[in-house]
Amino acid sequence: MTRPGYAQLQDVILDPDFPELDLALRRGRHVDRDDVAWYALLGDAQDHLEAFYRRYGCELVHKTDGYFYLLPTGDKLSRRQLAIGDMLVGQALALLYLHPSTIERGGLHTTEELIAQLATVMGSDALIRAFNPKRRRYDERVAQKTVRSRVGESVRRLASLGFVEMMEADQLRLRPALLRFAEPVRGLSEPAEALARLVAQGEIALEDEGAVPADAAADDDDGDGEREPAGSDDGDALPDDDRGDGDAP
């Protein structure tokens, strides 16, 4: 609902916070209540901005968990997907977010706890294989070091997208947008059904069945861990439009 403060779209665009917010949203930033000014602006001008971004082939998504993000559904704005390593780290962070121990610490966890969570759930061997996909044989110490390094890189990428906030002393503040990683298993429907629905909405892309469980960051030439959308075997899969030619307004 649009409040009287923003009678027209022009009023929203003239808001001093709008340029930064707009750029952040277009770069994939998730905005939650901790971004006080941006969240208030999005809440107050939601109707105007939904129509505004729809013209660029994007949906301004507002989740009831208390965060906004921009989801490209057309080909006017570039669209990216998280790398497999980032997905693993994101899901582990979401698990930590849901755990009652988070309550005791006010939403703070350390990177060490994150890696411990990954190792507990996936198993150490699977974790090492996931982050060292191309090595058939590996030195355990080097492989573990690689895992820690890759997890750190993933955390930094997720922080730039607003899923976590990096604090002092290796602490991470978990943010509500992490619940996006749990979307396929949140409803009452079967995971496969939920995945199909999310794929249709453009929220996620499925990995290839035969894909190596590799961290795309490892193979990423530019090291940013972001990928072109994966090819899907579904006819209604993602519009592969990551051409990097998204225009600014």
Place this chain on the structure above:
Amino acid sequence: MLAVIAERHLTLELGTLDICFLVALYVRGEAAGLTSFTEAQLEDVFAQASAAVAPETDQLRRRATLAIQRLRDQRLLARVDGQGVVRTGEFALSRLAGGIVQFYLEEDVLTRETLGLLTHSLQVALAGVLEAARRAIGPAAWQDGVVGPLRVTIAELVAGIERRQRGLDVQQEDFQAEIRRLLEADWFGAIDRCQDLLESTSATLRELNEVLLRDTSVLLALLQDIEELAVAAGEAEAESAAHRLMDQVDRIAAWGSARQRAWSEYFQYVHRYLRDVVRLDPTRALMQRLRDQLAGAAGRRFALAYAGAPPIRLLRTVAALPDRPPVVRPRAPREREPEADAGEDPQVALDAKVWRSLGGGAAALSVVTGEVTGELPAPERFVEAGRVAQTVARLARAASAIERPWVAVGDDLEIEDWALAARPGGAAAPADTASAEPPPGPKP
């Protein structure tokens, strides 16, 4: 002080059973009004503590003897009867043991009542100190009426507030852990209890902050007055004591607002968690499903999509750079062929000058030298004077006595003078002086 402690190798090693034993002794003493314990009582209390902590322990008497010895070695238990081997001893808890037990049993916590009482007592005591400061004459009066009370009475009261603040901090941490325990034990059913805990702590902090905001300004004003009087009287010790207390009171006030702010953030966080996580997942199935998803046991792997517009490229005005000529080898030869250059012969020029001077009637070497070198800078005149003499000797006939006189030429040159006459048959005038008049004497 630290060196003394290190030198004495002081250590304190207490297990859970030891602490429970101490606490049990303290509680027994309080309940029965005992100031000391007999050995039988000690063993009896140890048996009770042991039954609570390690019920399957055997050899109780032996263990009790060892525990009593451990406590005595660490000066937590002292024999007080002084009878030695005459009869069984009587033992009492030391001050150190009392402090340890009180820490675990009686952690003081700040409440509205205790804070109000303490701040009121502080106000009354400070008003008395202020009155004493106004009446104080001489160092002794300042020491007794102001410095002493500030350092002991007032400082104790302020420390009491700070101690209770720490107690409240510990209590808050316990609340946070308690909320976690409640949720782990009874996920959905714990919501109401968690909210009650949050509400009660929030209300307590709000009340405390109100009291602190109201009373600390009064306390600071009183301390400020005392400090000003101390400065006026030149009592540095009183001034420093008042200043230190003002810092403490400031700290107490800052604690209140900081804790309320921090708790407010925590309050919001927990409420969000209860609403977004607990209420939406009453059976706690989400965590298990997410765990399966992460482990790869639930469905296919997927990747989240997000907007990834590249940064806008802002074009800036750039000044056009001039085209630089390409780097090529020079076509012309670097070395030039030598060429003949007539140039100007300095000796010919000098001859002309000397000839002109002789033609002008100069009859002495000093005159010719003065005319030819007059315009030269001082360092060159000496060298040029020699050349002039050589030229004059060639162009004219010099006549001189055996003892030639030294004649000054300008301010910085002196030469042996010659009298000059035209050379018979004379030399030809240089080409560029052909128009000049010939020197006196027979012309060529």
